[in-house]
Amino acid sequence: MHEVNDRSRDIGEFVPAPDDDMLICRCEEITKGEIRKAVHEGMWTMTEIRRYLRTGMGLCQGQTCAKLVKGIVARELGVSPATLEPATSRAPMRPTEMRILGNEAEDNKSS
Template identity: 35%
Template sequence: MAKVNVICRCEEIEIDEIREWIARGYDTFDELKRELRVGMGPCQGRGCRDIILREISKATGKPVSEIAPGTMRPPVKPIKLSLLAEDCE
């Protein structure tokens, strides 16, 4: 049985699939996000972003510091809707 290395647990995306898309030319986090939905689950990329950025770095030869970490939209952490509704009262 083949070993499975799931990198984005929220969307169940494996490292091999991420590497395949990077090899196709999708070498930014936002491009991979649009194609694979990495970073769009409940953790908002906190579990997979760093690993994916390192994979992009390896494939492109750019340092991780030069790779855009991707667009993050609020709320960055999941919050209860009731907390937002309290501000409207």
């Protein structure tokens, strides 16, 4: 078993596979090939993959793709998926205009 964070080891070159066009993260439209290539470019943790490709950051927040992404990363690294720490989960954020917040405060006063 290899240590996940041992970045001195060589995982080999990226070799395209016939199923690399398979969509893994539907929300962000990320393919298996993009994930595999990211691993070979140095993204070895789930958090790095998430920040680099945005897997698991869409509407479903990784509910449909997290296990698939983890399995792909583990396979490329030659480790068990259990050795990979999950990416940090955060609530989805959306920009809010200040006028909306201002209107909300005025609505509360008139109630």
